[in-house]
Amino acid sequence: MATDSEVRRLADREQLTSTTIRYMVGNLEWSGPVFQAMTLFVSSVFDPYGGSGNTIVLFLAFAHLAFVPFYLRGYGPLARGGWWTIGYPVQALLINALLMAMSEPGTFGESILCVPGCNYSAPMWLFLAYYPWPWGRLVRWRRAAEAAALAGYFSYFLLLAYVNNGGLARAHVVSAAVSAMWLSVGFILGMAISKMCMAAAEKQIEVQQQNFAEFFDFLHSHVKSGIASIRADVADPPRVHEKLDELEVAVSNYRIELLLTREQVPLAALLSERIRTFSGVLRIASTPRVGPASVGRPIGVLVGRALGDLLSNSAKYGATAVDIACDLTRSRILIEVADDGPGLPEGVLDDESRSLNHLRGAARSLGGELTARPGADGTGTVMQLDVPLQSKRTSS
Template identity: 30%
Template sequence: MRRSTNVELLASTTEKLIRPFEAMALFLQAANLFSSAVNDRYSALGVRVVVVLGVLHLALAGLVLPHRGPLTRGRTWTAAWIAMIFVVQLLLARLLAPGDFAAYGTGVPMGNYALIPLGVFAFYPWGRHRRLIEVGLIVAVVAHPLVILALIHRWQLTGAHVRSVVMYAGWAVVWFLVGKGIAWLCRIAVRLETEALSASYTATLGDLHTHVESAIEEIEAGNDAREVAHRLRLLTAARRGQLLLRAGNVGAADLFKNAIRACGDRLRLVSGPQLGGLTVPREHAILLEQGLADLLKNVVVHGSGSAEVGFTMTDSDMTLDVRDFGPGLEPSRLDVSGSSLHQLRTTLRERGGDLRVLPPPPGGGAAVRVTVPIWSRR
């Protein structure tokens, strides 16, 4: 039987988010254990057992983050985690001193210990038996305190015991609904992300197939294949740049790679910057992308086709240096109205940045520096 769309969306989201959810649940369970060791009355041995259990839960939380958690490892691991919840509470009931059992008013020690995982269980897509499993878990968690109380008091339950269990059942439903709410928000996020991706594809790549087919026809008609490939490369680089610049923060390495790729074999990069995982805010990334594209195009057209590219960042500015090995560049070229470099300098200065020609480097050629402010200057 095919699962519903909501379950499919929830399943895809769960694979990404279930680790931190499970890790947080285990961390909160550990906090409950440490709190119980301080607030409840145990024998010396009981305190040591509770502390060891807390440390084990912390270790499990640390293991879940880099690795898959219980719910995504299969039925055996899931059953083991659920069993652990009930076993720990039964153990605590045996370790607590007489008369200290209902300290939290819920009828069980550390009632939240069993309630916390309900939020994760509600978030997880169980498949076609999901509703049955969820109801079974809620009933089991709610009935468990009754069993503990009955065993301790030899089935002599008072009205206070029943009221505390009813209160416990209410909190169980609350925790479960919290998990359902998170699942609902995740489904919305996945749907919006899918719609945004589809819109991005339509806006930036929807006509790419037409351009590819036109390029094939041009080559078949005898046009210069190298020139056709160059135009197609520029087009794909422009479309890729549009996709990159839709994000709020853009990977600097992706910007540089895209601009260099657009030049193809017409550009030889002698040296480039080490950018690592640096990201740039979108408004600054647009200026960097425009500056790098214009300067590399100038290297290909007017320089020797070889370039050194440098990039530095301070507290106030980002600096892009491009050096070629051609005949050089007169600073007056930047004043030629209508030229790409003049337009670039005008745009940069409007945003508080600048474009200037540096003194000729040793060995000849031209060196140009683009400065982009990190903070807008007024």
């Protein structure tokens, strides 16, 4: 028997994964009535029902499909949770009883392959296997309870066969056993999904803890140490300003790293953070307005890197002011940085030891290009990055 610590650990794991599992159930539960409708449709064709039984079973199949839109919107019993979950097993038991009642007397369970509509409750067993266990410390008996419920369903099939046939023969027992085995297959698949959910949730928690540790280290190594340095130099205003600039750059760079972890990078925030880093070094004469536009992570990484390299080179080669422009269309993004410096050395883009050459290679790998030209009045330099938003990577 599990110890109290093991029980707590299992309960904690269930709690950690319950949100993920409920979300999955809410998105997958629609497949339950679809599967059940298919089971009823097959049963209406092949199973021997008396009178208008086959027509009624066919009607039930279409009725299940009518509920699919509600399940898709998250109105299924498992997605709702709580007492609604009882509706799933009650529905399965009632439908199986109804199929028995409509079967020709002496025919329920005569086939060793399956009793009529035996797979109807398979989705219930699949979802039950990985649905969050709701009763806290009783989690230690969960699998035992589920195994007992499966055995109880086997007994239920036997009871239905007994009622329909007025007794039990060996064929009825075999049919009920095979039917229970089919339900066990759904249950085993649910257990496999449960393991995957557990692993995915724990991996997500691990990543969150790692991100927390990295952020904690950043606060300690940059922010806290920066504040301590400022306090130490409080009597030296120039030194304080220098430390504040360093701290601002560190915070801005970290914010950029966080922005670039997203699948879709908000362009305005990325440009703003990168430009802010150079606001104390260069006079930013004009900045782009891009609104709520976002770009994919590879493009965001390139744009963030490009703007940093281009502004850094402007400052390196003697510029004092820059104009930054961004033109974003459905298919391309174009970044321009125009400075008032003396111009770039000739052939700098072809020099493999230069960062601009590496930047051009990164742009070309995404199907884009980096170019340089003199300013409109013949002074300064205009650097232009032109990259398609959707492109296949090419060799640089």
